[in-house]
Amino acid sequence: MSAELTIGVIGAGRVGAVLAAALRGAGHRVVAASGVSAAAKHRIRTLLPGAQNLPADEVARAATDLLIIAVPDDALAGVVTGLAATGALRPGQVVAHTSGAHGLAVLAPAAAVGARPLALHPAMTFTGTAADLARLPGISYGITAADDTVRALAQALVADLAGSPEWIAEDRRALYHAGLAHGANHLVTLVNEAADRLRDAGVLSPEKVLGPLLTAALENALRMGDAAITGPVSRGDAGTVARHVQELARTAPDSLPAYVALARRTADRVIANGRLRAVDAEPLLGVLAEPAAADAGQLGEAAK
Helix, strand or coil, X not given: CCCCCEEEEECCCHHHHHHHHHHHHXXXXXXXXXXXXXXXXXXXXXXXXXXXXXXXXXXXHHCCCEEEXXXXXXXXXXXXXXXXXXXXXXXXXXXXXXXCCCCXXXXXXXXXXXXXXXEEEECCCCCCCHXXXXXXXXXXXXXXXXXXXXXXXXXXXXXXXXXXXEECCHHHHHHHHHHHHHXXXXXXXXXXXXXXXXXXXXXXXXXXXHHHXXXXXXXXXXXXXXXXXXXXXXXXXXXXXXXXXXXXXXXCHHHHHHHHHHHHHHHHHHHHCCXXXXXXXXXXXXXXXXXXXXXXXXXXXXXX
């Protein structure tokens, strides 16, 4: 492991408490954490035994080597500004945040008082329980560091966590985070939308139907890229897609815009990689252009 660090974490939420617990398990000293809610207090007691639950400024003072700030994105700037203004930060101290969307700019007030800024984002979804610790080995961390010294420290910390570093430029942080959110967060929404539609169709246990199918689809997508795309859009089956659109418009109209948007993006990708000729895609694209203005009957006509 890297040299033992004295660490504090501001924000004992799902990410902060688990990340601090993992660093503690790697041999570092987590001496303090801040948490106000009952859930945060419980995480500190169970995941960070021995760490004091202190106000944020006191956590910052106790974290002589590394301060981790794991608060919501929109709260981050205010927390950093407040800590710098109260004199809680010190020169040489590494101040890291766990936001995927932010880089180093949000830590400018800390850098102005001599602290060393670091953006360290674990690319993983968290529940805030001990079960998360088993998922950390092998994950990637999106890192942005200001200099070689902090870069080396970040690489050592990621190695302690059995992770892999991904070096993200300051001006690419939002794009990096958009990719992760689009994949992970929207995947959960998509799976639940699919499960709801199966329930509407009378399927009693949609998770049993979807589990093998979606697992295979995800594995194929990660391994094969666009070659993994299957289904009626990839074949240009305008009639089938029109029936989907008609039924969604009738049964679950709130799901229709997302279905159409994803079907259109799927069509774009299969056309671009040559699996579906543009001329053959025209009836399909006509169906996907209709829903906002057409009724179900017109959609059916468009697919004929």
